Amino acid sequence: MTDILSELQARDLVALSTDEDALRRSLREEAVNFYVGFDPTAPSLHMGNLVQILFARRLQEAGHNPFALVGGATGLIGDPRMSGERTLNPREVVDGWVERIRSQIERFLDFSGPHAAQMVNNLDWTGQMTAIDFLRDVGKHFSVNRMLAKETVSTRLNSEHGISFTEFSYQILQGNDFLELYRRHGITLQTGGSDQWGNLTSGTDLVRRVEQKTVHAMATPLITKADGTKFGKTEGGTVWLDPELTSPYAFSQFWLNADDRDVVKYLKVFSFRSLEEIEDIRVRFEKAPHTRLAQKALAEEITALVHGEEQTAQAFAAAEALFRGGELRAIAPDVLAAATAELPQGTVSAAAVAAGLPVAEAFAEAGIVKSRSEARRALKDGGAYVNNVKVSGEDAVLSTDDVLAAGDHGVIVLRRGKKTLGALVVSGS
Template sequence: MTDILSELQARNLVALSTDEDALRRALTEETVRFYVGFDPTAPSLHMGNLVQILTAKRLQQAGHKPFALVGGATGLIGDPRMSGERTLNPREVVDGWVDSIRGQIERFLDFDGPVAAQMVNNLDWTGGLTALDFLRDIGKHFSINRMLAKETVATRLDSEHGISFTEFSYQILQGNDFLELNRRHGITLQTGGSDQWGNLTSGADLLRRVEQKTVHALATPLITKADGTKFGKTESGTVWLDPALTSPYAFSQFWLNADDRDVVKYLHVFSFRSLEEIEDIRVRFEAAPHTRIAQKALAEEITAMVHGEEQAKQAFAAADALFRGGELRGIDGSTLSAATAELPRGEVTAAQLEEGVSVADALAFAGIVKSKSDGRRAVREGGAYVNNAKVDGEDAVVTQADVLDAGDSGVIVLRRGKKTLGALTIVTS
């Protein structure tokens, strides 16, 4: 066994633990069975969940057996939020999300070998639990005083909307998960985010009261951004792990755009490079931050880890083609669509392209020049490009031959000078 706790601490992945010395002994002297839970309150996991998945992966690589719980029961309720009561989703919707999230988690863990991962669902032991059993066998071990002290609960009680008994009971259900998993699988450690600390310790306390057992809880810190904005959010919304919700291209751009003040911290948390390798990247990056070597290393590794090598290759090829004048025609259609989605754009019809649209007009349609005369000037001065090919002659036109495959539609990429990009989408009428 390796001293994985020290490794996690060196990567700033330990915020809280129930008994650090006892946990260290357990992790270095035996194979620990541990679990981490995910509630299906959305169709996909997001960037914050990735911290927990990768922490589980690190523990497994250190010789410990992971159980990944997707909460088919707790997902029907949802952990209380500061902002107010959740909308309860239909059972069939939650069931579908359980399957989707299981599939996402399974890509990261090893399901073979002596510490093979195992998926579990708390609906298996909660679904048949009667109200009387819940109150007599579980609820009686929870102190209302302690439950009220939980930050989210206290905040909600002080708000005008209060908190429902349903959401108030969430921590009892999660505590019961630890008890059941200990009984069924011998699990002695639960991991999660520091915002879940009250839920983590409720399970450990329940085991102490019911089974007279001492078990462990380990919480990772919440990831923050130096600029004060929420980690895992962009102007267009949450960064999801599902490529249908956040494309591999947009996912890679999130990491490439990481703030210089944050990127080395992110490498420690999300990268599986050794601490020595990360230190080498840090030294080279701080000596030449303009190279963005740290962001590139981070983006390449995590995009490949989440979306696969081929999708990562396509995403970076698209970025290279768009911003450094590379070849656009070899880019996968869906990737090109995602890469051009945020560009200023206009529309032209297939019929217009049959006749030919002047490059000057095309530049104006895409919104990268103010007028057709500005477009003609850009062409005359040698600063106009169609699909990264320089335009020669003021009479140049774009035609159907210039249309690139962009998934569900065609697109023509336009550029003025080195950095001003735009696109034309091809419509039927």
């Protein structure tokens, strides 16, 4: 067995753990059965979940046996949040999300070979438990005093909204998951985020009380951004792993736009390159940060891991065409739609374009300039482009030949100078 704990620590991936020496010995001496859980509280996993999936993959590649739990039961309850009570989703919705999330996880872990991953659903054992069984066999092992001390519970209790008994009981349900998985599959390690530490230790404590056995928990740190904004968020919202919710183009752009101060940290967390390779990238990047070498390496690897090589190549080709003046007509319509959706946009009718829409008006409509007079100056100075083709003359007009296929609509890409881009969506085209 490899010293995977030292590798994880070198990548700054371990924020908290139970007895470190005992955990290290266990990971060195045997193939450990471990699990990580995901609650189906949305139709897709997001960037924060990706940290946990890849953490499990690292453990698997080091010779340990992963169990991925999708919480069909805990997803019906919802982990307490600082901000307030969750809205309970209908059972049929949660059931559908369970299947979607299972299919996402299955792409990242190996389900064959000597350390094959397994999928489990806590509804299989929680759904069979009566309220009396839950209170007598599980609830009696939890101290209310300790439950009240959990940070999220304490914060909610001191807020104007308080916390429901339903969400208060969540940590008991998660603790019971560890107990059941220990009994059913010999699982002795649970992993998760540091914000879940109270829930993780509720499981280790329950196994110790009921089975008189020592099991472990290990938590990754909260991933932060140097500018203070939340990791995994953009102006458009959450970055999802589902391509229908966040396109491969937008996903790759998230990584390409990583702050110089963050990118090496992200490589350690998300990349499967060796630490020596990452150090080499860091040295070369710091000598020439304008090349964005580190961001490109990160974006290519992670986008390919999540969306595949073909989608990655298309996303990078679209970015090259948009920002380097390439041939836009060569981009697949769905990729062009995703790429232009990230730009400032305006909308015109196909009839207006067919009638000869002035380019100056199009620039103003797309928000590239503040006024038509400013657009006319750009045309006069030779700094205006339509679909990467320079346009001259203040009276230049668009035609239907300028409309590009982009998903289920048409689009015209406009640019002023080298970097100011916008898109004109053509309705009815």
